[in-house]
Amino acid sequence: EDQVTQSPEALRLQEGESSSLNCSYTVSGLRGLFWYRQDPGKGPEFLFTLYSAGEEKEKERLKATLTKKESFLHITAPKPEDSATYLCAVQALNNAGNMLTFGGGTRLMVKP
Amino acid sequence: DVKVTQSSRYLVKRTGEKVFLECVQDMDHENMFWYRQDPGLGLRLIYFSYDVKMKEKGDIPEGYSVSREKKERFSLILESASTNQTSMYLCASSSRGGGHPYGYTFGSGTRLTVV
Numbered sequence: 001e002d003q004v005t006q007s008p009e010a011l012r013l014q015e016g017e018s019s020s021l022n023c024s025y026t027v028s029g030l031r032g033l034f035w036y037r038q039d040p041g042k043g044p045e046f047l048f049t050l051y052s053a054g055e056e057k058e059k060e061r062l063k064a065t066l067t068k069k070e071s072f073l074h075i076t077a078p079k080p081e082d083s084a085t086y087l088c089a090v091q092a093l094n095n096a097g098n099m100l101t102f103g104g105g106t107r108l109m110v111k112p
Numbered sequence: 113d114v115k116v117t118q119s120s121r122y123l124v125k126r127t128g129e130k131v132f133l134e135c136v137q138d139m140d141h142e143n144m145f146w147y148r149q150d151p152g153l154g155l156r157l158i159y160f161s162y163d164v165k166m167k168e169k170g171d172i173p174e175g176y177s178v179s180r181e182k183k184e185r186f187s188l189i190l191e192s193a194s195t196n197q198t199s200m201y202l203c204a205s206s207s208r209g210g211g212h213p214y215g216y217t218f219g220s221g222t223r224l225t226v227v
Contacts, residue, residue, distance in 0.1 A: 034215045043116075043202050043218035087155075091215075098143055098206045100216055104154040 002027045006088050006103035013078055013110050021073040021106045023088030033071050034100060035064050036087040044087055078110045115139070118203050118219035125226050131190040133222050135203030142208040144186035145216065146170075146178065148199040155202070161186055162208075193226045200224075 005024045013019055025033065032051050036044035048057040050066040057064045061082065063074045073086055085107045089100040119134035137144065145160040147170075157170030159178040167178050175197060179187045186205075190197055200223050204216035 032215070036218075041200075041221065041223065043118075043204075043221045044216075046215055046217070049215055089215075098208065099145075099157075099160065102155045104152075 002090055002092055002101040004088055004090055004101050004103035006086075006106050008106060009104065010107045011109070013075075013108070015079055015110055015112050016077045018074070018076045018078070020075070021086055021088075021108070023071040023073070023103055024069060025071070025088075025090045025103075026069075027090045027092045027101070029093035031091045031093045031095065033066055034089045034091070035071070035073055036089065038085045038087060038105070040085075047086075075108070078108075080110045080112050083108055083110045116203055116205050116217050116219040118201075118222050120222050121220065123222060123224045125190075125193050125224065127194060127226055129190075129193045129226075131193050131224070131226075133188040133190075133201055133203075133224070135186045135188070135205075135219055136184050137186075137205040137217070138184065139205070139207075139217075140183065141205035141217075142183070143206045144180065145204045145206075146176075146186065146188045147202045147204065148172070149202055149221075150199050158188065190224075193224075195226050198224060198226045 003026045007022045035047040038044040048064040053068045055066050061076050065072050085105045087105045088103045116137045146158040147155045161167050161180045177189045203219040206216050
């Protein structure tokens, strides 16, 4: 069974204080690992897809990396508008419906 | 851009009512999904559909049913709403292959309160 565990559950940062969110996974053959951002009361928005170990993707202050067992979402010099819940999900190769298995999310709060 | 539209942002219904949540996507995606999201429990899959008139149970189908009569529309039905079905409901769609890299596009969610 595919499993995704995110840590920490919640993270409080001061504006400008860089940090990382962790996503550990077990999957029977990885097709892709996905990061989403979710603002309160809204649906998740797609951030990144990573396909293979060693891959990195960047978008503004965010950088996602992937190893064979985990992914990190690095946040450099965060701003209050980066406050949101970040969701990680995996998709297995043998997955007829392209279904994603989600982690519980990390709620990030950035204080000015 | 792919758009997934959920018909209502907020709904308040009474216990015992039959509730319909509608979801429409405009990118010809084959796969559609219904999740509920609750604090501390994350996203839980209720039902999904691979194609028109096809449906599969997810992890928590009890008390729910679905309908997919057209490719672009996936409806979630609460047969007799109960207070423990108060939640945020999220619809998502994805392509069977190619294009956007197999991930989901989510709707904006429906916050359902059952009183």
